[in-house]
Amino acid sequence: MTQLTxxxxxxxxxxxxxxxxxxxxxxEKNDQRFNAMHLKSCGLLLDYSKNRVNExxxxxxxxxxxxxxxxxxxxxxxxxxxxNNTEQRAVLHTALRSKASQTINAEGQNIVPEVQQTLxxxxxxVEQVQSGQWTGYTGKAITDIVSIGIxxxxxxxxIVTQALRPYWKGLNCHFVANVDATSICEKLKGLNAETTLFxxxxxxxxxxxxxxxxxxxxxxxxxxxxxxxxVAQHFVAVTSNVAKATEFxxxxxxxxxxxxxxxxxxxxxxxxxxxxxxxxxxxxFKELLSGAFDMDQHFQQAPLEHNMPVIMGMLSVLYxxxxxxxxxxxxxxxxxxxxxxxxxxQLDMESNGKSVTLNGTAVDYSxxxxxxxxxxxxxxxxxxxxxxxxxxxxxADFILPLQSHNPLGEHHNQLASNCFGxxxxxxxxxxxxxxxxxMSSSKLDDAQKQLIAKHKVxxxxxxxxxxxxxxxxxxxxxxxxxxxxxxxxxQGIIWQINSFDQWGVELGKVLGNDVLDRIGAENDAxxxxxxxxxxxxxxxxxxx
Ligand SMILES: O=P(O)(O)OC[C@H]1O[C@](O)(CO)[C@@H](O)[C@@H]1O
Numbered sequence: 214m215t216q217l218t219x220x221x222x223x224x225x226x227x228x229x230x231x232x233x234x235x236x237x238x239x240x241e242k243n244d245q246r247f248n249a250m251h252l253k254s255c256g257l258l259l260d261y262s263k264n265r266v267n268e269x270x271x272x273x274x275x276x277x278x279x280x281x282x283x284x285x286x287x288x289x290x291x292x293x294x295x296x297n298n299t300e301q302r303a304v305l306h307t308a309l310r311s312k313a314s315q316t317i318n319a320e321g322q323n324i325v326p327e328v329q330q331t332l333x334x335x336x337x338x339v340e341q342v343q344s345g346q347w348t349g350y351t352g353k354a355i356t357d358i359v360s361i362g363i364x365x366x367x368x369x370x371x372i373v374t375q376a377l378r379p380y381w382k383g384l385n386c387h388f389v390a391n392v393d394a395t396s397i398c399e400k401l402k403g404l405n406a407e408t409t410l411f412x413x414x415x416x417x418x419x420x421x422x423x424x425x426x427x428x429x430x431x432x433x434x435x436x437x438x439x440x441x442x443x444v445a446q447h448f449v450a451v452t453s454n455v456a457k458a459t460e461f462x463x464x465x466x467x468x469x470x471x472x473x474x475x476x477x478x479x480x481x482x483x484x485x486x487x488x489x490x491x492x493x494x495x496x497x498f499k500e501l502l503s504g505a506f507d508m509d510q511h512f513q514q515a516p517l518e519h520n521m522p523v524i525m526g527m528l529s530v531l532y533x534x535x536x537x538x539x540x541x542x543x544x545x546x547x548x549x550x551x552x553x554x555x556x557x558x559q560l561d562m563e564s565n566g567k568s569v570t571l572n573g574t575a576v577d578y579s580x581x582x583x584x585x586x587x588x589x590x591x592x593x594x595x596x597x598x599x600x601x602x603x604x605x606x607x608x609a610d611f612i613l614p615l616q617s618h619n620p621l622g623e624h625h626n627q628l629a630s631n632c633f634g635x636x637x638x639x640x641x642x643x644x645x646x647x648x649x650x651x652m653s654s655s656k657l658d659d660a661q662k663q664l665i666a667k668h669k670v671x672x673x674x675x676x677x678x679x680x681x682x683x684x685x686x687x688x689x690x691x692x693x694x695x696x697x698x699x700x701x702x703x704q705g706i707i708w709q710i711n712s713f714d715q716w717g718v719e720l721g722k723v724l725g726n727d728v729l730d731r732i733g734a735e736n737d738a739x740x741x742x743x744x745x746x747x748x749x750x751x752x753x754x755x756x757x
Pocket of ligand 1: 365366416417418476478715719
């Protein structure tokens with residue numbers, strides 16, 4: 214057993230959680246439960262009262278957090294400690310939303326001035342493109358941005374741009390990530406090369422999908438009548454590999470920097486967010502940063518007991534390690550936030566999908582759960598069935614802005630009612646007696662009623678958090694995303710894992726390239742396992 218699972222607090226949590234009454238009972242006995250278990254900060258309200266906790270559970274969870282020296286670890290991340298120990302890097306995405314007056318050192322150097330310079334460069338570029346001063350090769354203003362990237366260099370900009378649709382300033386934005394040619398071909402259909410600007414985002418400038426898509430975009434651009442020297446006007450890059458980007462044909466002035474101390478899935482706050490800024494404007498982009506900054510302050514300063522990311526992170530630990538939960542669902546009751554579950558999936562699963570501790574010991578407890586989800590109310594007519602009556606325990610986060618950007622008749626009342634109704638149903642469930650009573654006026658005979666009642670029973674006691682905001686705005690979105698970033702960090706600290714590397718994903722890249730060589734080779738593949746050899750050879754034949 215590891216020290217963690219042997220610890221007295223861990224053992225106490227195991228005993229305590231097994232004996233905790235049903236949430237229905239906890240609510241019946243305490244009508245102040247919401248008052249005691251909600252928290253407001255950074256434009257967000259977290260109601261965590263519908264969780265399998267009482268004061269003692271929370272006290273034990275905070276004890277566990279203290280034993281993991283969570284407060285010191287938070288301070289360490291913000292001050293640039295090399296916490297990504299396998300890549301020997303600091304983890305300073307928080308510096309990207311810092312104030313100009315701050316000093317934050319990475320490897321002994323204050324990085325705030327570079328961050329500010331990059332923001333200024335972005336602001337200048339955004340202004341030029343939005344105002345029409347930056348023109349395409351025939352002198353026309355830019356109308357469309359095509360953002361090419363993958364993973365962290367794609368999903369953040371895409372989801373944020375989608376979420377902030379009401380703040381768009383006039384430019385259209387299209388995102389290409391998949392190496393499947395269908396993606397880029399479909400996106401380019403209908404675009405005019407004269408008015409299209411490509412933003413190539415790749416920290417390494419070496420990711421196969423992004424390079425291939427960018428080269429295809431360039432070929433398309435040249436095929437439309439543009440020349441090689443027009444490339445610089447239509448292709449800009451965000452990368453830490455300036456040499457490779459200039460080799461590609463980009464003007465060194467149009468290359469926006471990235472740094473080793475920013476992980477891909479934490480990078481939307483950097484120049485990787487350039488497509489966001491082009492679409493919503495630099496002022497709104499800065500508001501997004503300021504919402505995240507507020508959450509950073511809260512995370513660093515609030516006591517653990519009143520700290521939103523800490524509470525959410527520790528609740529996740531509770532369900533993963535003491536209730537056997539293998540997954541966690543994120544349900545956004547806002548159409549603009551429909552992409553957020555996928556973003557949080559990347560954030561959490563790439564960060565906490567680990568099975569050895571920082572010092573290489575195999576864990577003997579569950580780490581990151583599967584994160585999934587979708588938009589309410591659609592899921593209620595599909596997979597919510599399993600949430601209510603399936604055998605797996607799946608903690609849920611419900612996210613709802615109180616005011617809609619599109620107030621229309623009864624829509625928002627219905628949306629909110631569904632959101633609250635779901636959390637209530639999950640918590641209280643329906644007993645056999647209640648199910649039977651509901652059928653009292655039915656003409657069915659008793660045996661049939663009893664049978665159906667059994668099928669209608671919902672055990673309840675299913676945990677959920679509800680996150681509210683007044684309205685979805687750049688700062689509330691910034692705070693919301695930073696909240697989940699820090700929640701992910703908290704879990705990683707308790708589990709003693711490195712939340713900032715991704716060796717599994719890296720292996721996939723290497724093997725993919727190896728297979729590509731074999732697909733293009735002259736002779737049939739033979740050196741791999743028989744399944745891989747056969748699949749490659751079938752592919753070479755082009756038919757089964
Ligand atoms: O920005 P790059 O270097 O193209 O990498 C893209 C993505 O690839 C990964 O390294 C792994 O897929 C992600 O972490 C990263 O965001």
